[in-house]
Structure formats: C-alpha cells, structure tokens
Amino acid sequence: MRELLATGGPFVLLGAAALALAYWLVQPNPPKRVVLATGAEQGAYAEFGKRYQEQLARHGIEVVLRGTQGSADNLKLLEDPDGEVEFAFVQGGADRQRQPDEPPPEGLVALGSLFYEPVWFFYREDSARRLLGRARLQRLAQLAGWKLNIGAPGSGVTNLMLRLIDLNGLEREQLTLTRLGQTPAVVEFLEGRLDAVAFTSAPEAPMVQMLLQTPGVGLLDFAQSEAYARRLPVLAPVVLPRGVIDLARDLPPRDVHLVAPTAMLVARESAHPALQQLFVQAARTIHGEAGWFQRRGDFPSPRNVEFPLAKEAERFYASGPSWLQRYLPFWLTNLVDRMWVVIASIIVVLIPASRIVPPLYEMRVRSKVFRWYGRLRQIEAALEREPSAAQARTLRQSLEELDTRVGRINVPLSHADELYALRSHIHLVRKKLLSLEGA
Structure with a gap:
C-alpha cells in the first residue's frame, strides 16, 4: 500500500490540483446574493419581484429588490458598471435615448419577454x-x-x-x-x-x-x-x-x-450563468400560466425582446430544464453542468499520463528486492579473494544480516518469485561460504 501511495499519490494530487484550478476558473456555483431592480411600490414589477424572491430562495439565493421609478431607471442601473443591479424588469421601448434603428447597449442580454404591459x-x-x-x-x-x-x-x-x-x-x-x-x-x-x-x-x-x-x-x-x-x-x-x-x-x-408594450427580464451579460438559468426557470413558473391577455405557455418567450437573447435563455427555450434537475438538487446539477466539460478535458489529459503509474509501481516494488543484490555481490566477490578465517566469519555475519533483512521484505504475491529467487541466491552464497570455512 505504501508503494502504491508513493507512485499513484502524485498522480492523484495532480488531478485534484487540476480540478481545483478548473473550479476556481469556472466558478460553477453562483453567488448567494443578487440585486433585482423592480419598480414603484404597489406596481406590477414590485409584485413580481417578490415572487422571484420566493422562487430563488428555494435554491438558497437571496434576491434583494431595488425599488425604482420604472424601466428607464432600471436600464440606467443595469448600465452602471459600478452598480450592484444585475437583473431588472424593462418595458419595451423604455430607452428614450435610443432610436428604433440603433443597436441596444452592449453588455446587456434579455432572458425573455414576460408579459404584456x-x-x-x-x-x-x-x-x-x-x-x-x-x-x-x-x-x-x-x-x-x-x-x-x-x-x-x-x-x-x-x-x-x-x-x-x-x-x-x-x-x-x-x-x-x-x-x-x-x-x-x-x-x-x-x-x-x-x-x-x-x-x-x-x-x-x-x-x-x-x-x-x-x-x-x-x-x-x-x-x-x-x-x-x-x-x-x-x-x-x-x-x-x-x-x-x-x-x-x-x-x-x-x-x-x-x-x-412587452415587459422583458434583462440582465448584465456578466451575470453568473447559473443565476440567469434560475431566473429563466422562475419566469416559467411565475408567468407561464394563462392570464387576462395571454394563454397558458405564451410567456416567457424569446420573442419581442429588444436585447440579444442570453445563451442560457436560448438553451432553456430550446430544450427546457436539464434532465438532471428531475433527480438532483439544483446546486449539484449546476456543478455537473458547468464542470463536465472541464472534468472530461482533465481526464483526457490524465489518461495518457496514468500509463506511467503501473511501470513505476512495478519498478518500486522490484527495487525492494533487487537493491539487495548489490550487497550479495559484494559478499560473493570477497569470497572469491580467498579470505582469512576472521574475514570469513565477518562475511558470514554480513550474510546473515542480509538474510534477516530480506526476510522482512513485504511484496505483493505477483512479485513473490523474485523475493524467493533472492533468498535462494543468498542460500547459494551461504553454502559457498560454509564450504570455504570447512576447507
């Protein structure tokens, strides 16, 4: 086990370090707090904001509601690079500064149209x-x-x-x-x-x-x-x-x-993808039912939006929630969803590298046996020089110490033949030494 840890341990640590680095770079788990700009008190935006707050609280996300005068204020808050607001309700046509043929502001994406206003x-x-x-x-x-x-x-x-x-x-x-x-x-x-x-x-x-x-x-x-x-x-x-x-x-x-006009849910493009996904899913729950002006399933919709549709929203409208969410909690589903490509890449890199582990393990196990052959060769070479009786006794003592140490070696059964071969070679040298002492 010690040899296995010594050879496979660095490989495992390398994989763990790569996984930790990928986790740090990807940041799969969303922040626990997000700010949503709504609108005036007792308005529809304020009422819907409370529902989003309840929906995301089920996943451990605190939604802070920022009251405003309405859509124009919400757009200003979204465009403020130093502001906290990352999501907001925006009414179609609310941007007074932009002409109909002008492109929308950069850095903002739509998560869908929500309802008629x-x-x-x-x-x-x-x-x-x-x-x-x-x-x-x-x-x-x-x-x-x-x-x-x-x-x-x-x-x-x-x-x-x-x-x-x-x-x-x-x-x-x-x-x-x-x-x-x-x-x-x-x-x-x-x-x-x-x-x-x-x-x-x-x-x-x-x-x-x-x-x-x-x-x-x-x-x-x-x-x-x-x-x-x-x-x-x-x-x-x-x-x-x-x-x-x-x-x-x-x-x-x-x-x-x-x-x-149509109300939209707009987000900063830099907002965490998992949060964008949660907001789109919450929109399906909150706005998906039939109402005074829409049938069931009309909203949320990727149509009638004045900003580029977020990639998370595109994926949701195309295929719905991930099938993993039917069986796993959101945090785990999100972790797998964000990390599987990285994990697959790490595995692809580590599989070729893992091929060196078995030879390295075998080399370390065999070295426990073969390193004693050097000492055995020294004793045998000393016998060939016809030592004196005192030298022979010293060589015999060294040989017995060698035999005792070899007897304490633990190796897997797959390498036991090499250990017994070493012990038989020690026995051959012992016989030669005994014959020399007899002479």
Whole structure:
C-alpha cells in the first residue's frame, strides 16, 4: 500500500490540483446574493419581484429588490458598471435615448419577454362630462384641456405617453402634464385634482385592480389599437375580455381594446450563468400560466425582446430544464453542468499520463528486492579473494544480516518469485561460504 501511495499519490494530487484550478476558473456555483431592480411600490414589477424572491430562495439565493421609478431607471442601473443591479424588469421601448434603428447597449442580454404591459388610461367620468359633454372618453385626440399624469421621471410610461400624444396631433401645451409617482398620482386622481392617469403595468398591479373596480372611473378603449401597433412597433394590440375582471358583475361590460408594450427580464451579460438559468426557470413558473391577455405557455418567450437573447435563455427555450434537475438538487446539477466539460478535458489529459503509474509501481516494488543484490555481490566477490578465517566469519555475519533483512521484505504475491529467487541466491552464497570455512 505504501508503494502504491508513493507512485499513484502524485498522480492523484495532480488531478485534484487540476480540478481545483478548473473550479476556481469556472466558478460553477453562483453567488448567494443578487440585486433585482423592480419598480414603484404597489406596481406590477414590485409584485413580481417578490415572487422571484420566493422562487430563488428555494435554491438558497437571496434576491434583494431595488425599488425604482420604472424601466428607464432600471436600464440606467443595469448600465452602471459600478452598480450592484444585475437583473431588472424593462418595458419595451423604455430607452428614450435610443432610436428604433440603433443597436441596444452592449453588455446587456434579455432572458425573455414576460408579459404584456397594457397602457391603462384611467379617466374620471365627471371630467369627461365637464370637458366633453359626455361620460366616455373615446380617443386620445380629445384630451385638449385635460390634467393628465404621465408617470414619474424614470418610468417607462412617460416616454410612451408622450409619443402617443404626439401621434394624435396634440400640442403638449394643450394639456396640463404632471410627473407624479404612481401612488401620489392615484391619490390626486381620486380626489379630483387630476382628470386622468396613465400606467403601463400588468393587470396584477394592485393600483390597476383597484381603479378597474372604482365607480366613476372609466378605462379608455383604444379602438385604434391596430393602427397604434403599426405606428409604434413596440406596441401590440390586446383585448381585455368582457367579464374578465368580475364575471358576476360583468366587468368590464364589453371588450376593451388596449395597446401594450412587452415587459422583458434583462440582465448584465456578466451575470453568473447559473443565476440567469434560475431566473429563466422562475419566469416559467411565475408567468407561464394563462392570464387576462395571454394563454397558458405564451410567456416567457424569446420573442419581442429588444436585447440579444442570453445563451442560457436560448438553451432553456430550446430544450427546457436539464434532465438532471428531475433527480438532483439544483446546486449539484449546476456543478455537473458547468464542470463536465472541464472534468472530461482533465481526464483526457490524465489518461495518457496514468500509463506511467503501473511501470513505476512495478519498478518500486522490484527495487525492494533487487537493491539487495548489490550487497550479495559484494559478499560473493570477497569470497572469491580467498579470505582469512576472521574475514570469513565477518562475511558470514554480513550474510546473515542480509538474510534477516530480506526476510522482512513485504511484496505483493505477483512479485513473490523474485523475493524467493533472492533468498535462494543468498542460500547459494551461504553454502559457498560454509564450504570455504570447512576447507
């Protein structure tokens, strides 16, 4: 065993060192903490952020939620090289600085589109009566003289609403535009100091749910939704079905046409691949069910994204989760997934090197026997010089010591013949020595 350890040990240590170096370079396990930029409190992004937090906590990942004013702020945080934010929700068309034909910022990747974010344009019916002479607002072009909140600076709705106002031929001076956050804007709206408020949000947002069921609050029907989608490619026409809010109360009482950009999950390209994989899997769980505007399985999707699709997302949409995850915990599956190529490379390199181990082991075992032949040859050569009686006794003592040491040698059974050959040779020299003493 000692010889086996002495010969195979360095080889094992070399393999372990190569594996440790590969682990250090690849860093297969993700960090335990990640920052996700969401949005305003009581908005859809904030609500979905909590669900992602719960999903990743099951794998030991702490998701820190960073509240912002919306998509524009989230993009700035992602592009900040010194910032902590690595993942964020971003609304389609939220980048006001980029023209439609410009490439997206470098270093950012999309993990997929998540859900439609309809433009919820709520108005007070009493304001419509006062300004239009009827209870219903029919088109954005009728907004001249209205007090309208278009979202806080940094939110995605601001840029979108300004573009919609321009498309309808309205001069911005014809409206009183405010830039309040979502909660204070709703307070002002309900108290009558604003005529209308605009959100872009998933229907899960508490503010949207509340306003949809508030008496005296109307929701603009974008009857020209198809035309808006043609003029602004970031928009898609969607329909809020009759009765989807409350079947018993028949809310809404008719189909409502809306326009909707698509919310995306965007990450830094440098974010750990395992974290990207976890976020995509969480997106499938959170957004994969049927909703007001999508059927089961429509989201998350690799379509309608404005950034290059991350490689982890491409692999997930093509083949789904790894089959190992059905039987192994995520950390082990991830370790195998990230390291198998490296381990295979190390094995390919070490297999040729391992061929030297058996000859080296055999050489070390045989050397335990053959190194004593040198001492035996010395004794035999001294006998051939016809020693005196005193020298013969000294040689005999040396021979007996040699025989005693050889008797203590342990070798595998496969090499026992060499050991017994040495002992028989010692016996031959002993016979020669005894015959010399007799003479």
